[in-house]
Amino acid sequence: MRADARRNRDLMVAAAAEVVAEQGAEASLEEIARRAGVGSATLHRHFGGRVALLEAVFESSIAGVCARAEELRDHPEPLRALTIWLHGMVDHIATVHGLGPALVMSAEHGSQCHVRIRSAGRLLLERAQEDGSVPADVDISDLLTLVNGIALASGQDAGRAGHLLDLVIRGIAPAQA
Amino acid sequence: MRADARRNRDLMVAAAAEVVAEQGAEASLEEIARRAGVGSATLHRHFGGRVALLEAVFESSIAGVCARAEELRDHPEPLRALTIWLHGMVDHIATVHGLGPALVMSAEHGSQCHVRIRSAGRLLLERAQEDGSVPADVDISDLLTLVNGIALASGQDAGRAGHLLDLVIRGIAPAQA
């Protein structure tokens, strides 16, 4: 990759992060290109579509979520670890403007970052299931779909999203309070 | 209302129902006007925006959901009545193309039809709470938000949506299976 192309890519991702934080995931691509100081053709050539751009923007966010799952892997109480992680997800999605819709698009688009989050979560869920805290008929796609749904449907209200997640967890772990 | 205006209104709602069934709630308003055989200005003058048009399209759908709640009001097992109704909702939203997003828009827009569904559901929820089947800290907004989230996140897959709703209900009624 040529040096100028690399530089432009970084400019565009930075501008996109800024604009998406202000206006959400539906922000105008032209506005992003404008703010990055490049032609809109350049943006389209680099990313091909909105989804790829959003993935680049939220790359580090997603890496963070996966890292957090890794840290929780050896927690002594698997159900608690899963709960903490899911709360972290919901909170993060509700807080970071544009992330929720971006994850949905990326899931619909069958993209990489969704796979990464799935594997991260599956680890925690399976440990909680081996331990008997969570019934075997729950799978990680169910959980993430519910998390997506909750975060999307709660708008930017992280408190409400957390409350809804508590309701769902009560159901997933009927043996516990 | 003048007769020609009334006739055009009906044409537009019928065309909208058709196009939305094919293309979903984001269908082009121009395409709807085109298929109704009216100018796009006429459509905008009548409905002012997408939300009002969608509400007109799904009017009977929503009336049906409310009527169903009314029928279930005197069911001998309040929790069962609530469960049946929620399953009906999720199923209906998953089956009728465009209805899910339309309800979300309408909720964001603070519109009438959301209020009607809320009141219908509240009746069933409150009866289940008086009866002790559902904890008092659940409210009808929580439930409908979850139903929305589930239906949205499951796409058109009614089976999946039903499964997710079962998970949620298990949590809402921890005393029962």
Place this chain on the structure above:
DNA sequence: AGAATAAGTGGGGTGGCACCCCGGTTAACC
């Protein structure tokens, strides 16, 4: 250093969209 070349760029075009103005039309009422 300078030439050759492959990679990268963005002005400007296309087609589509929501939304609106206003001159012409028509239903409704006398």
Place this chain on the structure above:
DNA sequence: GGTTAACCGGGGTGCCACCCCACTTATTCT
């Protein structure tokens, strides 16, 4: 049949995603 107020839709505005192609520039080779 005439008056009037309601209604209509062609065509305009400004925005958007996405793309073509003549031009520029980083890189590489000698």
